Amino acid sequence: MTLDPTEIASSWLQSYAAFLTSGDVKGAVSCLQDTSFLRDFLVFTWNNRTLHGHEEITTYLANNLAHASVADFELDTRPGLLPEIDGLNTRMVSSVANTVSAGFTFGCKVGKGQGYFFLVPTDAGEWKAISVMMQLADISGHEEWIQEEGAHEGHTLSWTDVNRERRETIEKDPYVLIVGAGHNGLNAAARFKHLNIPSLVVESNVRIGDNWRKRYPTLHLHVPKYYCELLYHPYPASWPLYIPRDKIADWLEHYAQAEDLVVWTNSRPLPGPTYDRTSGRWTVVIDRGGKHVTLNPAHIVMAAGALGAPNIPVMENRDAFDGPIVHCADYQGGKPFAGKRVVVVGAGNTSADLCQDLSFHGAESVTMVQRSSTMVVPITLVENEMERWFRDTKTDTTDFLLMAKPIPLMQKMAEQNETSLVEQLKEYYQSLREAGFKLVTNKGLFTIFYAAYGGYFYDVGCVDLIRSGKVKVKQGVEIARLEKNSVIFTDGSTIEADAIVLATSFRSIRDSLRGIFGDSVIDQTSPVWGLDHEGELRGIYRPSGHPGLWFAAGEFYTSRSRTKQLALEIKAVQLGLLKL
Structure with missing residues (x-):
């Protein structure tokens, strides 16, 4: 049977809106799946909140629904926000089938709001939301303006x-x-x-x-x-x-x-x-x-x-080292390191860029010190994902659609796809492991990025250098102390070095x-x-x-x-x- 996303979205919104406007918290929550998310940006409180599951959402709405005074719900008619089938899948792959999604507008106590929901069918065939986002769009009388007329006092005043x-x-x-x-x-x-x-x-x-x-x-x-x-x-x-x-x-x-x-x-x-x-x-x-x-x-x-400020790790006997020690904030290119044995501490985006730059400019050797583990994604995959999000949609619309997905939901969706991603990159990842590189494959990129603002890199060429041995990997260690021309690690091993580059991020x-x-x-x-x-x-x-x-x-x-x-x-x- 062919699904009509507008009919499904309209019917669901009509029920959800009726419950909210009448103050019926139990009824509103009945429109949501048991494990659904409600994401609120300044509608019910002056903060951003994500509530998960019926119990949390019920408590939140019971405490805040009355003074929000939400009303006048309508489906959004702007391009990119109209009801559609599999809206959750087309912008970020998900195992959830038959998703219906749509934007909507509403009024609230202080102004106008906008929202977005994702619906999935229950076993009984009833459509319920897996996620709803509601956001204050503007305060009445103080709306965001885009352009002014530009003619001041009837053209009597200059713009200057x-x-x-x-x-x-x-x-x-x-x-x-x-x-x-x-x-x-x-x-x-x-x-x-x-x-x-x-x-x-x-x-x-x-x-x-x-x-x-x-x-x-x-x-x-x-x-x-x-x-x-x-x-x-x-x-x-x-x-x-x-x-x-x-x-x-x-x-x-x-x-x-x-x-x-x-x-x-x-x-x-x-x-x-x-x-x-x-x-x-x-x-x-x-x-x-x-x-x-x-x-x-x-x-x-x-x-x-x-x-x-730059994060500078403690290195015992630092003054004894005969070569330069440069943080990535001060690194100005690989030319001065030609012919030198360089140790690069860190294994994120910046480290990958600098290792590639040092190798290209003729460093005698480049050793990447990977202290923990890293997620690596080929840049082509990143580009394909970004293109799916942004290429054919206005930026502010895509921003809104991304905001409509609570971060925990995006994490769950990414985790669902990890197995297929690892299988797709099986040979690519295996060659990295054989080179001594420790990969993160059991967490989504969102989890890693939002947790630490690092811990990953998008590969634009460094992986080939690691696999070929032009960039060597020293894994699972920290620098313990330095000697005149050598680095001693916490596992007791030593390598000769003429320079150290710290791709160790910032405090x-x-x-x-x-x-x-x-x-x-x-x-x-x-x-x-x-x-x-x-x-x-x-x-x-x-x-x-x-x-x-x-x-x-x-x-x-x-x-x-x-x-x-x-x-x-x-x-x-x-x-x-x-x-x-």
Whole structure:
């Protein structure tokens, strides 16, 4: 029998909406499978939550449904959100058959909402949701705008004068101070601007984009460009699929200018910001190119990413080593290492890139120190998956569809496909194991990425070097101590070396900020990155634990999609709807 996804979706939504609008929690939960997920972004509480199973969802709705005042549910008619069959499968392979999915809109107490659901049939033939996501889209009267008219006061004022006055007003009294002008900070600033939240960005580098320009020369995006767009500005169609370092850097600089964002470069907050809980304002001193400027923002958004200072492992007798020891943050290419025996500590994306670069530039030997285990995925598989998500759909629609899938659900779906993935890559993985490389194959990529912001690499050539022996693997050990021309490992083995490159990632930004805010402030905040007990990302784009202090971190998709939540939370504080 041919399924009609619109009829199925409409019937289910009609029942679910009737129960919610009448306050019937038991009825609403009856529309969900026993092991279903409810993902909430600011509809029922001013936070993001994922509830799993009837018991958790029932308790959550019982406590929060009444004051949310949800109503006026309708199926979404926008392209990409219409009811469809196997919507769960077409964007991420799943063993669940006959899925019907659809977007919907609704009203709530403070504004308009949008949502998405995935339905599967029960044994009795009844359609129930395996997952429902509900999200606050806009606060009434304060909707996100995309473009302004541009003709000011009937063409009597020039844009130059208007823009200068706007900048001066923000510089004098920013409502939000954003620290960091990478993609996280700039996405946040652009989103704030489009919700009329005055924000000032401070960047420690001399130029916007220097955080990319200072990295290793062969750095490219490790995923296709359409996954890595900034808000409102897609990359040029003619640009490479995997955009190189310097083009990203220049694009960030261009983006700030194109979006008319207010950014102070060569600027940083000095230690000792204080927060007045009565006024709800910070006092923070900014070193702006040597000049000290005192600001009183209501909010500080730390947008330096999840990563702080370079993570330098302890190596006994370090000063005895005769060669250079370089962290990946300072690595500027493989040419200086030609003819040298190089040890690279780490086995993630950066390590794979650097090992490949060192080999290409004629290092006598390259040894990758793999301290634990790593997930490896050929770049072609990554590209195929990203293309399925983004190629034929608007970026904001795809972001919404990805947000509709709770992280625990994505983890379960990935785990269901691990057996077929391992079988597909059987020979590829076997050759890596034979070279001494320890693989992770019993966890999904989402689990690894969200847990530690690392632990994997997308293969763009390093695997062939490992299999051929051009890059050797030293597995399951740490560097214990150093001698003049040798590295001694924790298992007692030794290899000769002329240089050491540390692809050992970075410390948590939260720990790095103790020198700015002090322990008393940082100890009140949640860890940044990793998953909480509900499977939501900890500490970013949601209340941190300290009023007026927020963290913005993650890769381009996370930054782009989650800044709306952050902007709505801050707007709610500004409007008196939310008290931190």
